[in-house]
Amino acid sequence: MYGEFSIKEWLTTTNHKRVGILYIVTAVFFLIVAGSFGMLMRTQLATPNENFLNPFTYGQIVTLHGLLMILWVLTPLGAGLANYIVPLQIGAKDLAFPRLNATSYWTYLFSGLLLVGTVFLPGGGANTGWTLYAPLNTIQFSPQSGATLAALALALFAVSVTMSSINFITTIVKHRAKGITWTRLPVFTWSILMTMALALFAFPPLASGLLLLTTDRILGTVFFSSTQGGSILWEELFWFFGHPEVYIVVFPALGIIAEVFMTFAKKQLFAKKIFIIEFAAVTFLSLGVWMHHMFTTGVDYNTLQVFSFTTLAISVPFEGLVLGLVLTLYKGHIKLTAPMLYCLAAIFTVTLGGVTGVLQAFPVLDYAFNGSYWIVGHFHYVMAGTTLFALIAGLYYWWPKMTKRKYNETFAKITFAFSFIGFNVLYFPYFFLVDMPRRISTYTASTGWASLNFDSTVGAFVFGPAILLTLLNLILSYRKNDACESNPWEAKEMEWTGNYSGLTPEPQNVDITNAERIVTGSQSVPEKSEIPNNGDLI
Amino acid sequence: MKEDVQTEENKSSFVPLIIAAGVAVLLLGLAIYIPLIVAGLVIITAALFKLFKDGASEKYAERKQIEEEKYPLESVSKEKLGLWIFLASEILIFGSLITAYLYVRISSGSWPVATQTHNVILGMTNTIILLTSSLTMILGLYSIRLGNVKGLKICLGSTFALGLAFLGIKLGIEWPALISSGFTINSGLPASSYFVLTGLHAVHVAVGLVAVGYLMFRASMGGFTSSKHVAVENIGLYWHFVDIVWMFLFPLFYLI
Numbered sequence: 001m002y003g004e005f006s007i008k009e010w011l012t013t014t015n016h017k018r019v020g021i022l023y024i025v026t027a028v029f030f031l032i033v034a035g036s037f038g039m040l041m042r043t044q045l046a047t048p049n050e051n052f053l054n055p056f057t058y059g060q061i062v063t064l065h066g067l068l069m070i071l072w073v074l075t076p077l078g079a080g081l082a083n084y085i086v087p088l089q090i091g092a093k094d095l096a097f098p099r100l101n102a103t104s105y106w107t108y109l110f111s112g113l114l115l116v117g118t119v120f121l122p123g124g125g126a127n128t129g130w131t132l133y134a135p136l137n138t139i140q141f142s143p144q145s146g147a148t149l150a151a152l153a154l155a156l157f158a159v160s161v162t163m164s165s166i167n168f169i170t171t172i173v174k175h176r177a178k179g180i181t182w183t184r185l186p187v188f189t190w191s192i193l194m195t196m197a198l199a200l201f202a203f204p205p206l207a208s209g210l211l212l213l214t215t216d217r218i219l220g221t222v223f224f225s226s227t228q229g230g231s232i233l234w235e236e237l238f239w240f241f242g243h244p245e246v247y248i249v250v251f252p253a254l255g256i257i258a259e260v261f262m263t264f265a266k267k268q269l270f271a272k273k274i275f276i277i278e279f280a281a282v283t284f285l286s287l288g289v290w291m292h293h294m295f296t297t298g299v300d301y302n303t304l305q306v307f308s309f310t311t312l313a314i315s316v317p318f319e320g321l322v323l324g325l326v327l328t329l330y331k332g333h334i335k336l337t338a339p340m341l342y343c344l345a346a347i348f349t350v351t352l353g354g355v356t357g358v359l360q361a362f363p364v365l366d367y368a369f370n371g372s373y374w375i376v377g378h379f380h381y382v383m384a385g386t387t388l389f390a391l392i393a394g395l396y397y398w399w400p401k402m403t404k405r406k407y408n409e410t411f412a413k414i415t416f417a418f419s420f421i422g423f424n425v426l427y428f429p430y431f432f433l434v435d436m437p438r439r440i441s442t443y444t445a446s447t448g449w450a451s452l453n454f455d456s457t458v459g460a461f462v463f464g465p466a467i468l469l470t471l472l473n474l475i476l477s478y479r480k481n482d483a484c485e486s487n488p489w490e491a492k493e494m495e496w497t498g499n500y501s502g503l504t505p506e507p508q509n510v511d512i513t514n515a516e517r518i519v520t521g522s523q524s525v526p527e528k529s530e531i532p533n534n535g536d537l538i
Numbered sequence: 539m540k541e542d543v544q545t546e547e548n549k550s551s552f553v554p555l556i557i558a559a560g561v562a563v564l565l566l567g568l569a570i571y572i573p574l575i576v577a578g579l580v581i582i583t584a585a586l587f588k589l590f591k592d593g594a595s596e597k598y599a600e601r602k603q604i605e606e607e608k609y610p611l612e613s614v615s616k617e618k619l620g621l622w623i624f625l626a627s628e629i630l631i632f633g634s635l636i637t638a639y640l641y642v643r644i645s646s647g648s649w650p651v652a653t654q655t656h657n658v659i660l661g662m663t664n665t666i667i668l669l670t671s672s673l674t675m676i677l678g679l680y681s682i683r684l685g686n687v688k689g690l691k692i693c694l695g696s697t698f699a700l701g702l703a704f705l706g707i708k709l710g711i712e713w714p715a716l717i718s719s720g721f722t723i724n725s726g727l728p729a730s731s732y733f734v735l736t737g738l739h740a741v742h743v744a745v746g747l748v749a750v751g752y753l754m755f756r757a758s759m760g761g762f763t764s765s766k767h768v769a770v771e772n773i774g775l776y777w778h779f780v781d782i783v784w785m786f787l788f789p790l791f792y793l794i
Contacts, residue, residue: 012550096616099554106558114562121570149569156565166623174616178605200623204630212638215734218568220724223638223734228645228727233638240634 014098016087019105021402023080024395026109027073028471033116034068035464037061042426042460045453048445058441059127060119063150066130070249071157072112074383077391078252079164082192084402086168088495089186091177096170104163111156118146118153126150129439131242132213134224134234139217148217155210158203165196165203177500186493187262187269190276191255194283195248201287202244209237232297239290247286249383250350251279253390257325257343260397263491264340265332275324281317289314295366304363311361315354322350337489338412342393345420349385353378356431371438377430385423392470399474401495406484407477415473419466425459551592556585590752593769621772625779628742632783635738636790639731650728652792655721660712661792664704665784668743671700672781675750675774685764687757694754697777701747708740732791739787742780749773 013019040061044053053061083101087094095101118125123144128136132151135141172193176185185193212223213234223229258269269275291299291307325347334340356378360366369375400406429452436449443449487496494500564578611619643649674696681689716722716729723733753773756762762770 009550011555012552014549014551014554097620098549099551100620102551102554103557106555107561110558110562114565145570149565152565152569156561162624162627165627166620169623170616170620173611174606174608174619176607178607180607182609200627201630204627205634208631208634208638211635211738212734214568215723215730219733221730221734222724222727223642223730226642226727229638229642233641236641237634237638 014094014102016083016094016098016101017402019101020080020083020085022105023076023083023108026105026112027077027080030068030072030112030116031077032468034065034073035467037065037068039460039464041065042457044441045443046457047454048443048447048450050442053441055441056124056127059129059439060125062439063126063129063132064115064119067115067150067154068112070130070245070383071154072108072115074249074387074391075161075245076108078192078195078249078394079161081256081391081394081398082168082188082195082252085398085495086189086192087171087175088401089189089493090172090175090180091494091500092171092175095167096175097167100163100167104160104167107156107160107163111153111160114153114156115150118149121146121149131238132234133238134213134229134231137213137234138225140225148214151210151213151217155207155214158207158210161199161203162207165200168192168196169200179500180494183273186495187258187272187275188252188255188493190279191251191258194279195251198244198251198283198286199248202241202248205237206241209234209241212237232294235294235297236290239293240287242293243290244286246379246382247282249387252394253346253387254279254321254325256390256394256397257346258328259491259493260339260343260393261325261328261332262493263397263489264335264337265329267328267330267332270324270327270330275321278317278320278324282314282321285310285314285317292361292366295363296370308361308363312358315358315361318354322347322354337396338407338409338416339393339397341413341416341420342389342396345416345423346386346389346393349381349389349423353381353385357382369434373430373433373436373438376438377427377433380427380430384427388467389419392467395474397489398495399477400484400486400488403478404483404486405477405480406488407473411473412470415466415469418462419470422459422462422464422466426456426463427459429453429456429459553585553589553592556588557582560585586748590755593752593756615768617768617772618775621775625775628779628783632735632738632786635735636786639735639790642727642731646727652794655716655728656732656792657712657715658792660707661788664707665788667700667704667707668781668784671697671704672778674700675777679767679770679774682762682767682770683764687760687762690762690767690770691754691757694750694757698747698750698754701743701750705740705743705747708736735787736791739780739783742783746773746777746780749776 010018010022013022040053041058044050044058083095086092115125121144123146125144125146126132126137126142128142128147132154137147137151172185172189212221215221216224224231224234258275261267262269289307289310291303292311295304295307356374360369360375360378396407396412432452433449436443436447443453489496491497560578560581562578563574563581567574567576567578614622674693678690678693678697681687681693713733716732721729721732723729750773753770756769
């Protein structure tokens with residue numbers, strides 16, 4: 001179906017579908033690399049006084065696991081799906097700047113390879129944790145050149161994301177087909193627009209911070225080694241990026257969940273306009289909460305109060321988003337397919353991850369939880385739970401669109417069960433390890449952490465293989481040689497129907513009084529799409 | 539379908555891969571082995587030449603698009619919108635660097651008197667030079683709008699010369715004087731912040747010079763007419779942005 005497979009075509013492609021697939025394949029590659037690092041960490045922590053990894057290696061693996069998972073896996077996996085789906089949803093021929101899109105992809109790939117490559121350098125890579133805190137990141141405490149290369153790789157990644165932001169925002173603003181007005185814009189495309197707008201604000205400050213770090217390390221400037229700059233300067237720059245980054249990875253996930261719920265509950269999204277307004281509110285507020293990562297750095301009382309308030313405030317529209325998704329299911333004709341199951345699991349994990357997160361808005365609780373495994377549990381529920389589950393759901397959901405193949409549904413449900421159980425066995429014990437510090441490479445038996453850690457490791461060895469089998473299911477279905485129909489889910493969204501005409505009446509607003517109404521969507525699907533892009537070009 | 543395949547081939551390009559590889563080699567050079575920097579720069583330059591050639595031949599020019607919704611930006615070309623968004627990211631880069639500078643300066647307590655450290659006369663001269671280069675840039679745009687190609691060439695030439703003069707004064711006179719007086723990049727936060735911020739600005743001027751050079755090359759090939767000069771306007775926007783950044787850096791470092 002790819003015609004004759006030609007390496008040259010893949011190396012030189014600027015087509016959004018191909019670039020999207022390159023993104024997905026590369027992100028999955030980094031997922032396997034970073035996941036293996038996670039398994040190594042869990043192996044090391046399974047029993048007390050373990051010597052499987054030495055502390056320096058463990059530190060490097062912690063750092064790479066965090067950086068790769070958040071930046072090189074979750075962000076690009078969303079971007080890859082967006083690359084493929086967004087132009088189809090809005091009826092554009094391609095992204096606004098196809099060559100820029102290809103450049104984004106290749107810089108992303110090379111930045112990841114540089115980062116992973118640091119472990120092979122003499123002296124190793126960064127062992128600072130993914131936050132690269134100063135002054136641990138300075139030449140005095142991390143003299144190895146691998147740490148410099150890691151910072152540069154991260155900066156290159158920031159450039160790649162910024163190029164993507166420019167491309168997607170321009171495309172969505174300028175290349176919507178006739179009829180795709182802002183009110184008809186599909187919710188996944190909305191989520192990508194918000195993601196990219198947020199990335200545009202978040203990544204440049206990170207790049208600035210990394211520029212200062214690199215000049216410190218190479219040219220001998222003193223931003224992070226001096227007491228006047230130092231750790232607080234780095235934390236301000238890093239967390240101004242770091243907190244929005246959470247939403248940058250979660251937004252595409254929410255968009256996918258919305259699409260999947262609409263399709264498999266046969267309903268319109270509950271109160272779409274309010275949903276979009278809540279998206280925008282989260283986007284805006286997320287730029288003003290970064291200080292809650294710094295409550296323990298001695299910030300003054302007023303700052304504490306302000307950022308405690310904004311952190312509570314952002315949870316309101318965010319819970320609104322989750323509520324909107326749940327109400328979409330209300331009285332729907334629910335079909336429990338594999339993508340639907342993953343999305344329901346994502347709702348479960350975002351609830352648990354969100355509740356455990358919002359507790360940190362209270363400084364007094366933050367003092368208690370800061371730097372403990374409670375925090376690790378919280379953000380793994382949000383990142384590995386919600387985001388990864390939703391992205392897998394997105395892969396399943398759009399797999400027939402991308403490959404014309406249907407995966408094995410039974411196999412998919414079995415792997416789902418294992419990954420969901422494995423996930424909870426892996427991360428739920430962390431909520432009881434409130435006194436165990438993050439990033440320690442081993443612990444003694446007298447701490448009493450051993451049994452919970454062992455449970456967690458057992459969960460890891462269920463979760464990891466289950467994710468691998470999920471991927472295997474997709475790959476096996478691709479090798480099978482029977483094409484499925486073009487819209488197997490009977491979905492109503494434009495990327496499936498190819499109906500951009502704008503002639504169908506806009507769906508009525510669904511409010512609480514008529515939430516039970518099943519909106520059947522457009523009745524008149526044209527026999528043949530007018531948009532050339534909707535054919536299989538892959 | 540055959541036509542589609544052909545356009546696919548026409549649209550494919552090795553340039554993205556080569557640029558990314560060049561940047562990766564450059565970064566490896568910065569971190570590990572200095573000579574690789576040269577190799578990286580050579581690769582990037584080669585790719586840029588190809589890019590300029592493609593740009594001049596308009597091989598990738600947009601085919602006619604289907605009817606589109608563009609609200610609320612109907613009158614803005616997509617290139618210009620893309621550039622605006624790029625400039626927004628640049629504002630955030632310089633904005634966060636300036637904030638970092640103000641942060642370290644405020645938390646330092648004592649800071650050397652600006653007018654004693656820096657040569658205000660040279661700084662002022664450079665400010666005037668850069669402002670004038672913006673003027674010549676906009677005059678060039680007005681010339682080509684009237685179809686005056688010769689005027690455009692003269693204006694672009696002046697912009698290029700003024701930009702070069704700016705870099706010459708900064709890198710050739712100011713920096714050597716500062717360094718010989720002991721104000722070196724590793725002599726503390728005042729020097730660190732000065733060299734990093736004005737250095738990054740100088741890099742932006744240099745990139746602008748490359749872009750203006752590209753415009754000059756295209757103008758000399760007869761690539762611009764009164765109806766076709768998007769690149770002049772867009773590169774002009776970038777040039778003015780770099781100019782405006784200097785309007786912030788000059789008072790922050792030379793006057794207060």
